[in-house]
Amino acid sequence: MDWSRAKTILILSFLLLDIFLAYQIISAQNRWIETEPQSELIPSSFDELLKTRHITLKADISKDTPEMHYINIRFTSLSEYVQMLPDQRIESNGNGVISVFPNPVPVSDSINQEDWLKNTQPYIAFLPGYVYDKERSTPTVRRYLQLNQVYPMFSAPLEIVVDHKKALGYRQIHMQVINQGMGRKVISAYTALRTLLDNGYIRYGEEITGISIGYYGHTYDADIQVLAPVWRVIHNGEVHYVNGITGAVEQAPPLEKNINISNNNDMTK
Numbered sequence: 001m002d003w004s005r006a007k008t009i010l011i012l013s014f015l016l017l018d019i020f021l022a023y024q025i026i027s028a029q030n031r032w033i034e035t036e037p038q039s040e041l042i043p044s045s046f047d048e049l050l051k052t053r054h055i056t057l058k059a060d061i062s063k064d065t066p067e068m069h070y071i072n073i074r075f076t077s078l079s080e081y082v083q084m085l086p087d088q089r090i091e092s093n094g095n096g097v098i099s100v101f102p103n104p105v106p107v108s109d110s111i112n113q114e115d116w117l118k119n120t121q122p123y124i125a126f127l128p129g130y131v132y133d134k135e136r137s138t139p140t141v142r143r144y145l146q147l148n149q150v151y152p153m154f155s156a157p158l159e160i161v162v163d164h165k166k167a168l169g170y171r172q173i174h175m176q177v178i179n180q181g182m183g184r185k186v187i188s189a190y191t192a193l194r195t196l197l198d199n200g201y202i203r204y205g206e207e208i209t210g211i212s213i214g215y216y217g218h219t220y221d222a223d224i225q226v227l228a229p230v231w232r233v234i235h236n237g238e239v240h241y242v243n244g245i246t247g248a249v250e251q252a253p254p255l256e257k258n259i260n261i262s263n264n265n266d267m268t269k
Contacts, residue, residue, distance in 0.1 A: 096173035135210035186244030
């Protein structure tokens with residue numbers, strides 16, 4: 001027997017087998033890529049899920065998955081700033097302040113937020129750093145959120161009480177960003193919504209009225225607090241936050257009751 005020839009045949013056989021197996025693996029990978037659901041297909045199946053559960057979507061859903069960070073913040077001692085502002089009576093309110101205008105401030109009926117805030121700006125600290133929170137505002141309480149770069153911080157609201165085109169007072173929380181962690185891309189809004197749907201937070205027959213990206217964190221007894229990137233989802237008067245990095249549902253307290261600052265300038269939470 002010619003062992004040299006046999007050895008050559010065995011080597012060629014194994015080489016052909018390796019080539020065949022490599023071809024099979026590559027073909028399988030290509031088939032998986034071709035059949036994997038693409039992002040543009042998600043809304044179709046998502047819409048079908050909403051239809052099955054009779055859930056109404058009344059909010060625009062962003063397709064963006066930006067890179068965001070965990071941030072460390074410190075609450076601003078607002079009393080020190082507000083005391084230097086004119087014509088108001090203030091009271092500490094947890095990590096923020098409640099302020100009443102003894103002489104209500106006339107406001108514009110313009111839908112442009114810059115025009116609307118123009119008259120109140122001399123009376124409210126850090127006012128240019130807030131953005132209008134349309135989803136949580138009412139005809140009598142206009143709600144704003146402090147911005148960190150371009151993203152709202154849901155834990156830092158400014159609520160201005162209005163009656164007959166006059167601002168009666170406000171409640172405000174302000175934060176100072178100390179530092180931030182490494183950036184990571186957040187999960188999609190569809191993934192956040194699917195988490196709430198699959199875990200029963202959004203129930204049969206409800207309405208989804210808002211979904212937006214920003215920062216949120218629970219308050220605890222420490223000088224430095226941590227805010228996480230989250231998707232905020234509002235449905236049937238409830239709010240839930242889904243962590244944009246881990247996908248976990250942040251257990252949020254019920255929607256806060258709007259402050260009641262009456263024409264008699266009573267100050268209550």
